[in-house]
Amino acid sequence: MSRASHRPRLVDVAEHAAVSLATASRALAGREGVSTEVADRIRQVARELGYVANPYARTLASGATSTVGLIVHQVDDPYFSEIAAGVIQLASEQGLLVQICQSGRDPDYELQQLRHLIAQRVGIVLISGSGYDDPRMESAARAELAAFQDHGGRAAAIGRHALGVDAVLPDNEAGGHALAQHLMDLGHRRIAVAAGSAGLTTVADRLAGVSSALRERGRSPADLAVVNSDFTRGGGRAAAEQILNDHPETTAIIALNDAMAMGVLSTLRSRRVPVPARMSVVGFDDVSVAADLAPSLTTIRLPMTEMGRTALTLALKPRTTRPRRRPTGHLLVVRDSTGPAPRT
Amino acid sequence: MSRASHRPRLVDVAEHAAVSLATASRALAGREGVSTEVADRIRQVARELGYVANPYARTLASGATSTVGLIVHQVDDPYFSEIAAGVIQLASEQGLLVQICQSGRDPDYELQQLRHLIAQRVGIVLISGSGYDDPRMESAARAELAAFQDHGGRAAAIGRHALGVDAVLPDNEAGGHALAQHLMDLGHRRIAVAAGSAGLTTVADRLAGVSSALRERGRSPADLAVVNSDFTRGGGRAAAEQILNDHPETTAIIALNDAMAMGVLSTLRSRRVPVPARMSVVGFDDVSVAADLAPSLTTIRLPMTEMGRTALTLALKPRTTRPRRRPTGHLLVVRDSTGPAPRT
DNA sequence: CTAGGGTACGTAAGCGCTTACGTAAGCGCT
DNA sequence: AGCGCTTACGTAAGCGCTTACGTACCCTAG
Known part of the structure; x- marks a missing residue:
């Protein structure tokens, strides 16, 4: 590939402004040690020439990278794409570039991606x-x-803990609690949970909230039918099938994320189970399509886009000794997929 | 930010392997001029040391970047996130990193992002x-x-033409044609189109297909009610409102993408218009949720993920003098949102 | 009037790679 | 034996920045 040069370099700016390389660099970086008039002149020249610093040279020289690496499970999952949108928004405002990796929900591959990003010196x-x-x-x-x-890198986790880094964390437990409570308020007694893969902390946390809500009302957690599948629409379909077959007395399904809830709804529709007349369904996350489903989905709203922004904000701020936790609000959004328990 | 070094450098590899820097570089780049045994030794040492080339130094020295910039309207729009998923997949297989920018459907901002990416030397x-x-x-x-x-850069467009670069292009016109035909086959005579912003080539192309299908059956394109809004769910809702108010005789709505179709469905539901009994609805793109909507959406399937991969493949191949066009297949997927026109 | 200190700027040494060029050794050929 | 050619490797010059350090200058204090 031929060299993509012909772009103005810092020397060009320096020459046109009749200053040294160092002064030009300082002026453009906004560092002190340059008189206001000279700095203005340099900036002016840079603008006229359309100068944009070569980030590779800059990074090589300074060791400070201006790109942020983002690891998600899958970009075409709305939960993650909304997070990504938030990160990209803020990054773009800050003049940072975002590099995205997909881990495909595979812990090994995720680790590999993490190493790769770090090796790439983000x-x-x-x-x-x-x-x-x-x-x-x-x-x-x-x-x-x-x-x-x-080594000077900054890191933050989104919706994930125990990594020893700053984290923005929804209260998954409280969310699960609120969902269970909502269903019990509607009179549901036989509740099933369509859970993501066992082994995910998010699953454990949300489930814990559900269980504790049951316990508070004197129900035995053993009454709760929990079906593990995975956090996708397909997973939701599979879980719903299993629930309908193995736990026919169920009147409400808690899907532990919206993707699964959509799968659950899909299965219920094809099995001609009316929602919410015969079965109530709730999700978790409130991805933006949740409101446009039929029936619209009762769920826990998490501010994904904001979570992305917050995580980047955290990472940009100087580190503290102890990892910070930034909780995110959550909100029970009641829509049409839940209703009173059917009389038996 | 302190220097993030301590990572093995090429000199370290060279020293351990008792060769010069140049030889080490050549060996690891797989270039010729190194005997097989020496090359093997060097690769071995590199592996043991966990050496990963510093991409910034590499790029600075060679001028060849290994990162690909991707511009989308919005990452949290499924159409784009599926494209992005494809690009990221292939890039990751090739050891390339993807930088994503959002243009927010604003041509000025898009141009700015394009300049930014180029300035960043992708x-x-x-x-x-x-x-x-x-x-x-x-x-x-x-x-x-x-x-x-x-200057040696590579570029490709996805679902977009007239940019003078290689492009992977769905046949939007044929897709529009197929949708209109499908509806007419079902007996619909009063068809309305929920179109994205006027001024988008995609809108014009898809609409042209619809019109030509009508013309072929001897219908006047003037019979077609076209309502412009924008390519989002909100846009679809707005368009549907307008169609219901201004064109009450309509029995089928062609939304020019799936996002709009979802908005249309949402409005029809809240206005208690049964789909497809009273109104048929079709979309375009077949984003993955389309199959899980209620009713599931009849639409034109575009292989977004594959389009992303193909575009990157195109850009990776040596350029030809004339820009290449790679058509993508499309397929009418008939689901539950369309049905025979109601008797009046 | 000079020493000391601050400010504004220049000089030059890298950052970690790639690569054009130089060199030495080995080969077959006349 | 001497020539040229190829092959395998080393030397060193950058790529376009940042930044430690050096230098000239001006200001104030003693």
Whole structure:
């Protein structure tokens, strides 16, 4: 590939402004040690020439990268794409570029992507998606991130804890609690849960909230039918099938994310189970399509886009000694997919 | 930010393998001029040391970037996120990193993002989303891309033409044609179109297909009610409102993309218009949720993920003198949102 | 009037790679 | 034996920046 030069370089700016390279660099970086008039002149010249610093040279010389790496499970999952949208928005405002990696929900591959990003010398790593119960997996990632931070990197997690880095965390437990409570308020007694893969901390947390709500009302958590599948629409369909077959007495299904809820709705529709007349369904996340489904989905709203922005904000701020936790609000959004328990 | 070094450098590899820097570089780049045994030794050492080339130094020295810039309208729009997923997949297989920018459907901002990416010295630019009818806008982008390619950059467009670069293009006209035909086959005579912003080439092309299908059956295109809004769910809702109010005789709505179709369905539901009994609805794109809507959506399937991959493949191949066009297949997927026209 | 210190700027040494060019060794040929 | 050619490797010159350090100048204090 031929050299893509012909673009003005810093020397060109310096020459046109009749100053040295160092002064030009300082002026454009806004560092002190340059008189206001000279700095103005340099900036003016740079603008006229259409000068844009070569980020590769800059990074090589300074060691400070201006690109942020974002790891998601899958970009075409609305939960993650909304997070990505938030990250990209803020990054673009800050003049940063975002590099996206997909882990495909595979902890090994995710670790590999993380290593790759770090090897690529990104300055900031943002890692989203659920953590894994497997302690070996998590500690490998944790170690990688710790080393990265020791070398000056910044990192933050989104919706994920125990990584030893700053995190923006929804209260998954409270969310699960609110959903269960909502259903019990409607009179539901036989509740089933369509859960994502066992082994995901997000699953465990949301489920814990559901269980505790049941316990508070004197129900035995054993009454709760929990079906594990995965956090996709297909997973939701599969879980719904299993629930309908194995737990026919169920009158309400808690899907632990919206993608699964959509799958659940899809199965109920094809099985001609009226929602919410015969079965109530709730989701979790409130991805933007949730409001446009038929029936529209009762769910827990998480501010995904904002979470993305917040995570980047956290990573940009100077590090504190202890990892910070930034909670996110959550809100029970009641729509048409839930209704009173059917009389038996 | 402190220097993130401590990582092995090429000199370290060279020293350990007792060769010169140049030889090490050649061996790892797989270039010739190194005996097989020496090359093997060097690769071995590199592996042991966990050496990963610093992409910034590499790019600075060689001028060849290994990152691809992708411009989409919005990452949290499923159409684009599926394209992005495809690009990221292939890029990751090739060891390339993807930088994503959002243009927010604003031609000016899009141009700005394009300039930004080029200034950032990405090696490949992929630009997706509809083009604009405004010739000034397009020629500015065209010029920018031409200059970029002259300097050795690679570029490709996705679902967009007239940019003077390689393009992977669905046959929007044929798709529109197929939709209209399908509806007419079902007996619909009063068809309305919920179109995206006027001024988008995609809108014009899809609409042209619809019109030509009508013409072939001896219908006047004037019979077609076209309502312009924008390519979002909100746009679809607005368009549907207008259609119901201004064209009450309508029995079928062609939404020019799936996002709008979802908005249309949403409005019809809240206005209690049964689909497809009273109104048929079709979309365009077949985003993955389309099959899970209620009713599931009849639409034109476009292989978005594959389009993303193909575009990157195109850009990776050596350029030809004339821009290449790679058509994509499309397929009418008939689901539950369409049915026979109601008797009046 | 000079020493000391601050300010504004220039000089030059890298950052970690790639690559044009130089060199030495080995080969077949006349 | 001497020539040229190829092959395998080393030397060193950058790529376009940042930044530690050096220098000239002006200001104030003693």
